[in-house]
Amino acid sequence: MSFLAALPASAQNVTSQFQTWLQNDLWPDARARGVSQETFNAAFGGVSPNLKLPDLVMPGQSSQTPKVQHQAEFGAPGNYFAENIVSGVTGGGRSRAGQLGQALGAIEGRFGVPSGILLAIWGRESGFGNANIPHNAFEVLGTKAFMATRKDMFREEVLAALEMVQRGHVSVAAMKSSWAGALGQPQFLPTSYLKYAVDADGNGRADIWGSQVDTLASIANYLASHGWVKGRDWGFEVTVPESVSCALEGPDRGKRISDWAAMGVTRVSGRPFPDHEARQEGFLLMPAGRSGPAFIVTPNFYVLKDYNESDLYALFVGHAADRITYGDRRFAGSWGQVAKLYRSDIAAMQRGLERLGYDVGGADGLPGFRTRRSIGEWQARNGRAPTCFPDAELVRALG
Structure with missing residues (x-):
C-alpha cells in the first residue's frame, strides 16, 4: 500500500x-x-x-485566531517562572560558568554581552544542549x-x-x-544561523549542535548584532505606587530612570538606581499588570526580546542571569492568579478595544504591552481601577 x-x-x-x-x-x-x-x-x-x-x-481556508495558546511564553505569567524551571537554568548556569570560565571571558570580551545572559539563554533554549529536539x-x-x-x-x-x-x-x-x-543548542532559525553563527573554537565550522563554545559565541553575536549596550543592565524589579499608571508601560514611553524615581518608582532592594543607569532611559514593564512584579527595564531588555518576541522570555533570561551571577534571589513581587482565558477570548476583547480606537498591537490573542496599557486606559476612562491585564469580566464587557 x-x-x-x-x-x-x-x-x-x-x-x-x-x-x-x-x-x-x-x-x-x-x-x-x-x-x-x-x-x-x-x-x-x-x-x-x-x-x-x-x-x-x-x-x-482562512486564518483564525487559535483557541488554545501553544507557546508558554504567551501564557499565564506565573507559570513561566515555576521555580523548578528557573532553578534548573540557574543551577546549571552556575556550574557551567565555572567549567567554561575562560571561554566565557573571551566571548564576553569580544562581544560585550555578560556571561550570565549567555548561560541563561543557553539553559532556557535547550537545557544546555540536553533537550530532545x-x-x-x-x-x-x-x-x-x-x-x-x-x-x-x-x-x-x-x-x-x-x-x-x-x-x-x-x-x-x-x-x-x-x-x-x-535548530541546535541556541535554537536558531536557519536565517539566524546564516547571519550570526560563529566558529569560536576555530575548527572551521560554526557548530551550534555539538560545540558549547560555538553555541555561546553565536548567542553573543546575535545579541551584539541586535544592539546590546555594553555596560548597561537589563533592568530592575521595582515597586510602582498607585499614583503611577500601569498604562505608562512600553518601549515607546520611556523616561530617564531618575524621572521614574522622582515619580515614586523604587527598587525593591531599597538601593537607589546606579548612577550610570539613572541618567539614561528606562521603560516600565508590568507583564501581568497589577497582578505581578513590576520592572524598569533598559534597551537591553528589548534586545533580549529580539531573541524571542516575548516579554516573559526576556524577563526570564534577565532574572536567571542575575541569579547565575549574583546568587539565588527570587522576585520580591508575587504573580497573582490571573484568569485562564482562551487566546480566542483575548482576541475578541482586543477587537472590542480596537473598535473603540485603542491600539492593541493587533488582535492576535496575545496580551502584549499595547494590549495591557489599552486595558488600563479603558478601565481608567470607565471609572475602574486599572489592572492592565485581561480577565473574564473584561472579555464580557469588550468582546
Whole structure:
C-alpha cells in the first residue's frame, strides 16, 4: 500500500498539493539561490506535511485566531517562572560558568554581552544542549512555509535551511528542529544561523549542535548584532505606587530612570538606581499588570526580546542571569492568579478595544504591552481601577 493510500482523503489532498508546491513553487526559488537538485531531493525525500503542527491554515481556508495558546511564553505569567524551571537554568548556569570560565571571558570580551545572559539563554533554549529536539526540520519548515499563518516568514527559513545544507554547514540527517523549526543548542532559525553563527573554537565550522563554545559565541553575536549596550543592565524589579499608571508601560514611553524615581518608582532592594543607569532611559514593564512584579527595564531588555518576541522570555533570561551571577534571589513581587482565558477570548476583547480606537498591537490573542496599557486606559476612562491585564469580566464587557 502506498503512503498516500494509507491517509484519509483530506490529508491525501493536502499531501498532493504539498508535493506540487514543492516542485512548482519552492524548487525554482531554491535553485535560484544555488541549491542543487540533489540537495533539494535529499531534504524533502519522503517528507509530507505535518498536520499536527500548530498555527496551520488548511488550503482554501482562512486564518483564525487559535483557541488554545501553544507557546508558554504567551501564557499565564506565573507559570513561566515555576521555580523548578528557573532553578534548573540557574543551577546549571552556575556550574557551567565555572567549567567554561575562560571561554566565557573571551566571548564576553569580544562581544560585550555578560556571561550570565549567555548561560541563561543557553539553559532556557535547550537545557544546555540536553533537550530532545526531535523533529525533521524540513518537514516542519516545509509544512509551515506551505500552510502556516506566517508562511512567508517560513518560506525564507526553509530556503535558508536548504542553503545551510548546500554550503556544507550541516547534513540533512542532522537537521533536527523544534516544532517551530528552531535548530541546535541556541535554537536558531536557519536565517539566524546564516547571519550570526560563529566558529569560536576555530575548527572551521560554526557548530551550534555539538560545540558549547560555538553555541555561546553565536548567542553573543546575535545579541551584539541586535544592539546590546555594553555596560548597561537589563533592568530592575521595582515597586510602582498607585499614583503611577500601569498604562505608562512600553518601549515607546520611556523616561530617564531618575524621572521614574522622582515619580515614586523604587527598587525593591531599597538601593537607589546606579548612577550610570539613572541618567539614561528606562521603560516600565508590568507583564501581568497589577497582578505581578513590576520592572524598569533598559534597551537591553528589548534586545533580549529580539531573541524571542516575548516579554516573559526576556524577563526570564534577565532574572536567571542575575541569579547565575549574583546568587539565588527570587522576585520580591508575587504573580497573582490571573484568569485562564482562551487566546480566542483575548482576541475578541482586543477587537472590542480596537473598535473603540485603542491600539492593541493587533488582535492576535496575545496580551502584549499595547494590549495591557489599552486595558488600563479603558478601565481608567470607565471609572475602574486599572489592572492592565485581561480577565473574564473584561472579555464580557469588550468582546
